[in-house]
Each structure stands twice: as structure tokens, then as C-alpha cells.
Amino acid sequence: MADDFADAPPVVRLVGIRKAYNVGTPVEVEVLHGIDLVIKKGEFLALTGPSGSGKSTLLNIVGLLDRPTAGQLFITERETSQLNDTELTKLRGHSIGFVFQSHCLITAFTALENVMMPLLVESGFPNASMRERAAELLAQVELTRWKDNLVSNMSGGQQQRVAIARSLAMNPALILADEPTGNLDTKSADTVIEMMRRMNKENGTTFLIVTHSVSIAQRCDRIIEVVDGQITKASLA
Amino acid sequence: MNPWAPFEWITALRFLREGRMQTLFIITGVSIGVAVIVFMSALLSGLQANFIKRVLTSSAHIQLIPADEVARPLRHGPGMTVGAIVQRPAQRLRSIDQWQKVRAQLLTWPAITNVSPSVSAAALAVRGSASRSITMTGIDAEVYFRIVKLPDYIVAGLPRVTSDDIIVGLDLAKDLGVTVGDKLTVTSATGSSRLLTISGIFDLGNKGANMRSTYVALRTAQALSNLSGGVTSIELTVEDVYAAETIAQAVNVATGVRADSWIKTNAQFFTAVNAQQTSNTMIRLFVGLSVAFGIASVLVVSVIQRSSDIGILRAMGCSQGQILRIFLLQGGLLGFAGSLIGTAAGAGTLLYWHAAMRQADGSEIFPLILEPSLFVYAMVLAALTGVAAAAVPALRAAKLDPVVAIRG
Numbered sequence: 001m002a003d004d005f006a007d008a009p010p011v012v013r014l015v016g017i018r019k020a021y022n023v024g025t026p027v028e029v030e031v032l033h034g035i036d037l038v039i040k041k042g043e044f045l046a047l048t049g050p051s052g053s054g055k056s057t058l059l060n061i062v063g064l065l066d067r068p069t070a071g072q073l074f075i076t077e078r079e080t081s082q083l084n085d086t087e088l089t090k091l092r093g094h095s096i097g098f099v100f101q102s103h104c105l106i107t108a109f110t111a112l113e114n115v116m117m118p119l120l121v122e123s124g125f126p127n128a129s130m131r132e133r134a135a136e137l138l139a140q141v142e143l144t145r146w147k148d149n150l151v152s153n154m155s156g157g158q159q160q161r162v163a164i165a166r167s168l169a170m171n172p173a174l175i176l177a178d179e180p181t182g183n184l185d186t187k188s189a190d191t192v193i194e195m196m197r198r199m200n201k202e203n204g205t206t207f208l209i210v211t212h213s214v215s216i217a218q219r220c221d222r223i224i225e226v227v228d229g230q231i232t233k234a235s236l237a
Numbered sequence: 238m239n240p241w242a243p244f245e246w247i248t249a250l251r252f253l254r255e256g257r258m259q260t261l262f263i264i265t266g267v268s269i270g271v272a273v274i275v276f277m278s279a280l281l282s283g284l285q286a287n288f289i290k291r292v293l294t295s296s297a298h299i300q301l302i303p304a305d306e307v308a309r310p311l312r313h314g315p316g317m318t319v320g321a322i323v324q325r326p327a328q329r330l331r332s333i334d335q336w337q338k339v340r341a342q343l344l345t346w347p348a349i350t351n352v353s354p355s356v357s358a359a360a361l362a363v364r365g366s367a368s369r370s371i372t373m374t375g376i377d378a379e380v381y382f383r384i385v386k387l388p389d390y391i392v393a394g395l396p397r398v399t400s401d402d403i404i405v406g407l408d409l410a411k412d413l414g415v416t417v418g419d420k421l422t423v424t425s426a427t428g429s430s431r432l433l434t435i436s437g438i439f440d441l442g443n444k445g446a447n448m449r450s451t452y453v454a455l456r457t458a459q460a461l462s463n464l465s466g467g468v469t470s471i472e473l474t475v476e477d478v479y480a481a482e483t484i485a486q487a488v489n490v491a492t493g494v495r496a497d498s499w500i501k502t503n504a505q506f507f508t509a510v511n512a513q514q515t516s517n518t519m520i521r522l523f524v525g526l527s528v529a530f531g532i533a534s535v536l537v538v539s540v541i542q543r544s545s546d547i548g549i550l551r552a553m554g555c556s557q558g559q560i561l562r563i564f565l566l567q568g569g570l571l572g573f574a575g576s577l578i579g580t581a582a583g584a585g586t587l588l589y590w591h592a593a594m595r596q597a598d599g600s601e602i603f604p605l606i607l608e609p610s611l612f613v614y615a616m617v618l619a620a621l622t623g624v625a626a627a628a629v630p631a632l633r634a635a636k637l638d639p640v641v642a643i644r645g
Contacts (some may be wrong), residue, residue, distance in 0.1 A: 003514060065552060065639045086556060093554015104549040108251035118553045120244045172553075 005040035005221070010077065011173045012039040012062055017071035019057050019229075031057050032229045033072065042204045043175065044197060046217035049226035055210050056178060060225060062208065063176045064092040072205045076173050093122060097167030097205075099196075101179035104163065105151040111138060112147040113163045118169040132170040137165035142194055157188030164195055168205065175199075181216065193219060245559055248550075249566035256539060260571070263535045267575020270528040270580055271619050274521050277581025280590075281517055283603035287511055289478065290604070292503060294386045295441055296397035297353070297472035300502075301332045301339065302582045303493045330358055330426075332467025339492045340471060348475050348484050353380040354468035356458035362405070362451065363422040364413040371409065371451045373423060375458020384474050387439055387452065393417050394437035398453045402436035406447030410438050423453070425461040433457070528619065529626035532571050536564055536575055538638075547634050548642025557635040564631030565624050572623020576616040584612075 019032040031054045039045060049055050060066035061073060064080060073080045075095055080088065095116075098104070105114045115134035120126055138147050141161040151159055160180060167175045177196065181189035193216055200207050210221065217223045225232050242250075253260045306326050333339060336354055343352045356375035361368050378398040382388055388396040392407060394417035400549045403421060410416060417435050433453060441447055459465055471494075475484050488496040500507060536548035540547070547560055584607055592603045 060640050063552070066644075089551070089554055089556050092552065098549070098552045100549070100643060102545075104545060104552075106251075106546050106549065108248075108255040108546075117550075120247070121550065121553050121555045121559065124244050125241070126244075126247070166553075 005043050008040035009043055010074070011039050011041050012037070013074040013077070014062070015072040017061060017068045017073060019061060019066070020069045021071060030229065032068070035231060037231060039174070039206060039208060041206055042190040044200045044207045044221045045209065045211045046177045046223045047148070047208055047226065048212065048217050048223055053226045055226050059176055059178055059208070059210055063096055063098060064088045065164040093118065094170060095173045097170065097175040099160070099163045099167050099175060099177040101182040103113055105159055107150065107152040109151065109163060111143060111151055111154065114151055114162055115166045116122050117166060122170065133169065134165070137168055138162070140199070141165045144178035159185050160184060160188070160192050161195060164192065164199070166204070168199060172205065174206045174208065177207060179210055179212070181211070181213065182201065245562040245566055248563045249570060252539065252563070253567055259535050259539070263531055263571050264575045264578065266531045267528050267572060267619060268579040269614050270524045271576045271579025272583035272586065275580050275611060275615050276586050277517055277520060279583070279587050280508040280603070281513055282297070282606045286546045286606055288506060291442070292499060293478060294389065296499060297384050297434050298478055299488065299496050299498050301333060301471040301472040301473065301492070301496050302469065303333050304495045330462055330464065330469060332464050332469060333471060333494055336468045336471060339494055341439050342492060343471070343473065343488065348477070348480065349473050350476055351380060351383045351474040353377060353384050353472045354455065355381065355472060356455060356462055356463040356464055356467070356469050358458060358469065359426050359643035360461065361424045362409065362413060363424060364415055367413050369409055369412055369448070372449050373425070373461065374450065374452050375455040375456055376452055377455050381472070384472050390439040390441050391437045392440045394435065397436040398452055398454045401434055402454065403433035404437040404439060404452040405435055406450050407438055407440040407523045408444055409449070409451070410435070412448070427461070428484065429461045429463065431457065431461055431584060440469055475564040476493070481613045513610065525618070525622055528572070528575070529622050532568050532623050532626040533629060535571070536568060536627050537633070539567070540564065540630045540634045544637060544642045548639045551637070551639035552643065561631045561635040564634050565627045568623040568627020568631070569588070569620045573616060576619030579619070580612045580615050590637065597602050
């Protein structure tokens with residue numbers, strides 16, 4: 001399946017990425033030891049590995065939420081190490097969507113407003129086209145009926161579907177999902193993964209999913225396994 | 238979502254709405270603080286205005302009186318020495334030199350609105366076997382009543398002062414058992430006497446003044462005091478009552494006559510006003526600080542509670558500046574909402590108090606002064622205090638590491 005993406009442009013390119021904490025102190029710890037990885041447009045990847053192996057750290061670096069100690073990170077072929085916080089924030093807002101394990105929706109807003117939020121952050125003022133786009137995305141995750149509900153009144157599975165819709169609002173090149181089904185029952189988890197897969201197929205959006213679930217990993221195009229801060233295996237699912 | 242409201246406003250309002258109990262409590266706290274400030278400021282203004290009104294409707298803004306007589310020892314005379322103690326001479330009743338010229342000069346000053354010459358002397362009011370010591374003030378009624386609003390205080394008879402008339406205070410009339418139309422013998426310190434008819438009785442609201450003050454025609458007082466053609470004082474009113482002391486000093490320099498302003502003669506009042514203002518400022522400061530700390534503490538808690546929201550907003554591309562503005566706005570909105578309710582509550586309490594608290598005669602204790610500027614000032618100050626109080630929590634929110642924030 002990886003051959004399907006041989007000619008696709010890279011969305012993410014990591015070259016010798018290292019990450020250490022408490023740098024310069026006696027308790028300095030390096031958690032990523034020179035990661036090299038290329039993720040092509042349209043790929044649906046699983047990032048697996050035992051707890052504490054560095055998966056989340058890697059995901060945060062790819063998501064521009066954290067900076068590597070060394071190495072280069074390219075997002076849509078743009079080198080990011082020289083970007084300041086404002087530029088990183090802008091690039092993150094435009095190019096990357098997030099789906100977190102604990103939903104991370106803003107409970108003060110309705111489902112529709114949560115999906116509108118990235119667009120609102122970007123433009124500053126709400127408008128009708130934002131509302132239409134959000135409604136369209138909620139329809140894709142089959143939550144039209146719930147669009148005006150406060151997210152705190154929705155089930156875990158529904159909330160995660162809202163989070164998926166929100167991650168797609170800016171039509172990003174890459175969506176990072178950190179244990180998106182970790183808090184869901186099997187049926188809801190299945191629905192969420194199905195939806196993510198469908199978005200991947202229909203929109204060509206690249207997904208990088210951190211998961212402990214073998215069954216979810218097996219439904220991906222490629223599995224990247226991280227152990228002790230290094231990629232030990234990059235296999236076809 | 239309101240299409241006209243920017244992202245930061247929408248988010249700040251939603252955060253406040255979601256934490257409605259916290260919001261309600263802090264707005265209540267701010268309201269109480271603002272109400273105290275509004276109530277105290279308006280009350281103090283009313284009391285001061287009342288006192289000033291009372292002082293200025295029964296006395297002149299500036300009084301010109303002859304300079305004190307001093308003993309001047311002869312110096313450098315052959316065989317003369319200066320005594321170690323020079324006794325101060327007794328101050329006799331004297332006229333202001335060239336007072337007509339001084340009056341004419343002062344009438345040309347634009348800052349001065351009225352000039353009234355008068356004679357003030359001690360005398361004895363006798364009615365049968367009863368007698369009382371009085372202060373007899375000889376006035377030119379037409380001008381004098383523009384300075385001292387005596388007609389407003391007349392409780393019986395008329396404010397009429399012909400050469401045979403006398404206007405007396407309520408308590409003096411009671412003591413002597415007289416009323417309007419009765420006759421009184423007034424004997425001055427020089428021994429001159431005159432039989433005068435009571436044309437009016439006034440009540441200045443002050444027992445001492447009602448016991449001693451009497452008003453007669455200027456010529457009558459001049460005759461009784463052996464001051465033919467002379468006056469013992471010139472009373473002035475000025476356009477700006479608070480500039481009275483400055484004008485008095487200028488008058489003194491220009492005329493050479495001693496000029497005492499109401500500010501100088503009521504120095505104790507101004508000391509009391511200053512003390513009140515200082516204590517009021519301190520109360521405002523501490524109330525303001527408690528409001529600020531209240532808002533800050535609520536927002537500090539809010540930042541902790543909303544750390545995952547802040548993290549996800551940052552992950553979605555929200556800048557540090559936007560996060561900062563969301564929390565600063567919350568502070569400002571809390572302050573503003575509290576000030577709206579607080580000013581209304583403060584004004585309401587003052588209105589109630591003004592209506593409920595009355596003097597024995599049913600008149601108001603103090604005039605109700607509710608200036609719009611006080612409300613505007615209180616609201617702007619409360620909103621700014623809210624923004625300032627939110628600065629630290631807002632900075633903390635803006636600087637949150639998104640990774641740590643998302644983890645909550």
C-alpha cells in the first residue's frame with residue numbers, strides 16, 4: 001500500500017529529530033534519538049509503541065506544539081526550526097488539525113460553534129460561510145441533529161466525531177490523532193476510525209494516529225513503531 | 238454567535254456565562270464595592286455642599302475689615318529704650334478709611350459680584366426689665382440681601398429695614414417676649430439709644446446666631462455707634478467661591494484693607510473636609526484593591542480550570558495575544574458589569590437614605606447630589622480595575638505551554 005504514495009508529495013519530513021528534557025542539567029533526558037520519517041500526502045498512518053516510548057513527544061513535535069532539541073522538521077516542505085512562535089502558530093492553524101484522546105472540545109460552545117472555532121480564530125469574526133462549512137462537516141460525521149447542542153451534553157463518541165469535524169475545518173494537510181478512541185467503547189471507536197478513514201479517502205487528508213490498538217493499526221496504510229525514542233519498525237499494515 | 242462580535246469577545250462572554258456562579262459572585266462583590274464608592278462620594282459631596290451652602294447663604298464670601306491697631310514704639314530717640322514687652326492696644330470700633338473709594342474700586346472687578354458696606358457693633362437690646370447683648374449689623378438692605386439671603390430665613394414679618402426697623406432672631410424674640418411690631422430699645426456701647434420696631438424675625442437654624450444677630454439700617458447703626466459716614470466692614474461675594482482666598486489676597490494688596498475669605502475664616506471646616514476626603518480616598522483605594530484582588534483571584538482559578546481550553550485554542554492557531562485579550566476582556570467585563578449594578582445600587586441606597594433620614598423639621602440633612610460624571614467615573618474606573626486585575630492571570634494564560642495545557 002505504501003507504493004500508492006510513492007509519487008505523493010511529502011506532508012511531513014523529519015530529519016534526525018532529537019528531543020531532550022532538562023537540557024544542560026545533570027538530569028538531562030533524551031527521549032527521541034534521531035528520528036527520520038517522511039509522511040506522504042493522503043497517507044493513513046498508525047504510530048504505535050509502548051507507553052513512554054516517545055510517541056506523544058513525537059506527535060507534539062510534528063504538531064508544532066513542541067520544538068525538537070536537534071534535527072529538522074518540514075511541514076509541507078517548509079522548514080520550521082527558524083520560525084518564531086507567531087509563525088509556528090499560524091502554520092499550525094493552517095496546516096494541522098488535532099484530535100485528542102480526551103476530546104478537547106470547548107464546553108462553553110455548541111457542537112457547531114466548536115467546529116467553527118478554527119475558522120473563527122483565523123478570521124476574527126463569525127460569518128455565514130463559516131457556519132455553512134461547520135454544518136457541512138457535522139453532516140459528514142452524522143451529527144447534524146446535534147449541531148446546536150452544547151458538547152457537554154453529548155456522548156463520548158459524539159464528542160470525538162465533533163473533534164474530527166473540527167480538525168477538518170481548515171482543510172489541513174495533516175491531522176494528528178492522539179489515542180482518538182482511547183476513551184470510547186468498541187462500537188464508538190469503530191465508528192470514529194471509520195469516519196477518519198472515510199475523510200482520508202474522500203478528502204485526501206493525511207492522518208497520523210497514535211494508538212495502542214492493534215486492530216486500529218491494522219486498518220492503517222502504514223504502521224510506525226517507536227521504542228525507546230527510535231523508530232524500530234515501519235511496516236505496511 | 239453575533240456576527241459583529243470579534244472572536245475574543247465571543248469567547249470571553251461564553252467563558253463568563255459558563256462559569257455563571259463564579260461570575261455572579263464576583264459581579265456581586267464588584268457591585269458592592271462600587272456601590273460603597275458611589276454612596277460615599279455622593280454623600281460626602283452632599284454634606285460638603287450643604288455646609289458650604291449654609292455658610293455662604295448666611296455670610297459673605299469675603300469680608301473687608303480695618304487692620305488691627307498696633308502699638309508702635311518710638312525708636313532711636315535720644316535717651317529712649319524699647320520695652321521688652323509692648324502691650325497690644327485694645328481694638329476700638331473703627332471705620333475703614335476711604336471706604337467709598339474702596340467700594341468703587343472693587344465694583345470694577347469682574348470676579349466680584351456684590352459689594353455691601355456695613356457696620357457691626359455690640360449693643361444691648363432692652364425690653365422692659367429684660368435685656369440681652371446683641372450684635373447689631375447696620376446694612377444697606379438692597380445690596381446686603383444679595384449677599385446674605387436673610388429674606389429666605391424670615392419666619393415672621395418682613396425683611397424690611399428702614400431707619401426705625403430692626404430684624405431679630407427667633408431665639409432673641411422668644412427670650413425678650415417680643416414679636417413683629419413690638420418695640421425694642423437698642424443701646425450701643427457708646428451709650429446711644431434708639432427705640433426700634435421689630436419688622437421681621439428670622440431663623441438661621443443656629444441658636445447662637447438667632448440669639449445674637451440683629452439687623453438695622455446702615456444709617457441707624459452708624460448713628461448708634463458714633464461712626465457717622467463710616468463702615469466697619471465691606472462684605473463681598475465672588476463668582477467662584479473656591480477662589481475667594483486668592484481674590485481676598487488680591488483685594489488686600491490692591492486696597493491695603495484686611496480681607497478675610499470664608500475659606501480662611503472656616504479653616505477648621507476645610508481641615509475636616511480634607512480629613513474626610515483623605516479617609517474617603519483611602520476607603521476607595523482599599524475597596525478598589527479588594528475588587529481588583531477579587532477579580533484577579535477568580536480569573537486565576539478560571540485560567541487553571543480552562544487550561545485545556547487554552548491549550549486546544551492554541552493548537553487551533555490561537556495566538557498568545559488572542560488568549561491574553563480573552564482574559565483581559567473577562568476582567569474588564571466583570572468590572573463593568575459590577576459597576577453598572579453597583580452605581581445603580583449606590584444611587585438607590587442614597588435616594589432611600591436621603592428620603593428616610595430627615596431633620597427634626599422635615600428638611601433634608603444634605604442635598605442630593607448625583608452627578609452623571611460620578612457614575613461615568615465609577616464605571617470607567619471599575620472596568621479599568623478589572624482589566625488591570627486580569628493582567629496577571631491573562632499573561633499566565635497566554636504563556637501556557639499548549640502541550641502542558643492540553644494535558645490539563
